[in-house]
Amino acid sequence: MTLRKITVEDTVYLYKCVVGFAINTEIATFEITIFLNGYKQTPLKISFITWEDLYAGNPLKTGVKLTKLSTKQEELVNFNKPKYIRECILDGLKTGWKGKNKAAFIDGLEFLKALGYDVVFYIPKRDLLWHIEKNI
Template identity: 65%
Template structure:
């Protein structure tokens, strides 16, 4: 995917997203990489590891209905929408990324939880451990 531009809090960022599927673990990964303009060496990387839907593919790429725990309202979450890219950038900034420093890969499901969504239906199958943005069999 080509880089796309987004402005958040008067700063210009460029981002891309990719999806991956690990056949041996049946885990899907939606990965977002964000760069502050002119700072390509220090990206924010966010990895959303979920179960793969055999027909629809990666649920966060095609869209999945999640419930907000606070008010039980549902929302169709598709990470290709700029609204969610903005939320990821704001989360990264809150967690110490400033565009010019290196940070560890962030867990995207934690971002969705921080936004108040129930992500329990997205979690990978039993026997899969997520560590540092990678899937491993137990």
């Protein structure tokens, strides 16, 4: 897969998006890996664990409508667009990743929640009941 380039705050980063799924389950992943240009050993990784539908596929691959909780407005969120990759980089920088150091695992759905989006629908189906019970 070819790495794409993005410049954020005068710094060049390279990134890729990879989709995966577990055979015989409804669990899918969408992972974004971002590197500071020249530092491929210390990436920032954001992993979205969601569901996979036999017909629709991974909902995060081509973009999804998410409701912004503060405004109740739907927004098409597509991680193939630089706007959202930029948000990932800025969040990584805010939490201590500088590109030359290893970053902690970032839960993508938690990241989207921190941006103010409702992500309950995208939680894997077998984990949905647990999530609902936890938050009641």
